[in-house]
Amino acid sequence: MKIEILTLFPELVEQVVRFGIPRKAVEAGILELKARDIRDYSEDRDRRVDDRPYGGGPGMVMEAEPLTAAIAAAKAAIGEARVIGLSPQGEPLTQDWVRRLALEPGLILLCGRYEGPDERAMRAVDVELSLGDFVLSGGELPAMALVDAIARWLPGALGHEQSAPNDSFASGLLDHPHYTRPEHWRGEAVPEVLLSGDHAKVARWRLKQALGATWLKRPDLLAGLELNKEQTRLLREFIAEAGLDSPDSDVL
Ligand code: SAM
Numbered sequence: 001m002k003i004e005i006l007t008l009f010p011e012l013v014e015q016v017v018r019f020g021i022p023r024k025a026v027e028a029g030i031l032e033l034k035a036r037d038i039r040d041y042s043e044d045r046d047r048r049v050d051d052r053p054y055g056g057g058p059g060m061v062m063e064a065e066p067l068t069a070a071i072a073a074a075k076a077a078i079g080e081a082r083v084i085g086l087s088p089q090g091e092p093l094t095q096d097w098v099r100r101l102a103l104e105p106g107l108i109l110l111c112g113r114y115e116g117p118d119e120r121a122m123r124a125v126d127v128e129l130s131l132g133d134f135v136l137s138g139g140e141l142p143a144m145a146l147v148d149a150i151a152r153w154l155p156g157a158l159g160h161e162q163s164a165p166n167d168s169f170a171s172g173l174l175d176h177p178h179y180t181r182p183e184h185w186r187g188e189a190v191p192e193v194l195l196s197g198d199h200a201k202v203a204r205w206r207l208k209q210a211l212g213a214t215w216l217k218r219p220d221l222l223a224g225l226e227l228n229k230e231q232t233r234l235l236r237e238f239i240a241e242a243g244l245d246s247p248d249s250d251v252l
Contacts, residue, residue, distance in 0.1 A: 061114060087112060098149040
């Protein structure tokens with residue numbers, strides 16, 4: 001997959017492929033990342049790309065021309081690709097979005113700064129995605145988060161010891177808890193079932209814990225799922241074992 005990030009801070013976004021899974025994906029040749037400096041498309045001799053807002057008020061606005069020219073250059077370089085504007089006003093970025101975007105051959109990520117782009121530049125943006133309901137100073141961190149999340153879904157990027165389909169959200173549930181050595185640590189033992197070697201029992205325990213974690217931490221996710229009989233039984237067991245009250249949601 002080819003990703004172009006359009007930014008005022010190319011050195012910043014390039015860091016995302018210097019470490020961990022995104023770096024492995026680049027080394028394996030399954031991910032190519034280019035950071036394109038929006039200032040290279042400025043028509044100003046001082047390479048300015050921002051100006052004062054019409055109507056007055058604080059802050060500066062990114063000019064439409066350099067942004068649109070940078071998008072056109074990125075398209076010329078990697079071919080037709082979906083243009084994603086990182087924006088607090090966008091659709092919330094979810095694992096579902098990440099999985100779908102990981103299937104695309106190329107993506108262009110547009111990072112805003114200041115008060116954001118001139119609204120007319122948004123005509124060249126296909127979709128706006130947000131990292132959450134808070135405001136950052138720029139789209140670089142969201143773009144880097146998106147690249148990292150996408151890299152996990154590129155075939156061959158993760159070793160078999162780590163697998164994106166087992167992560168939280170992939171099945172609609174949060175991930176189950178994980179343990180490693182030592183078996184006893186500060187008075188707490190690893191759950192016995194994980195030492196049993198019985199794969200079916202381990203799978204059942206993990207599903208129960210995933211259901212329980214989702215019920216406790218993200219009931220909103222559970223409300224969107226239709227649990228089958230086995231899952232309902234496991235969640236009831238989890239609640240009973242934890243000595244918790246029955247949920248007032250209509251999940252069970
Ligand atoms: N005036 C804008 C507003 O209130 O909607 C905020 C502009 S923000 C200071 C500058 C840039 O940071 C935005 O254009 C966007 O690219 C990026 N940004 C800020 N918060 C973000 C978020 N939650 N998700 C994605 N991008 C964000």
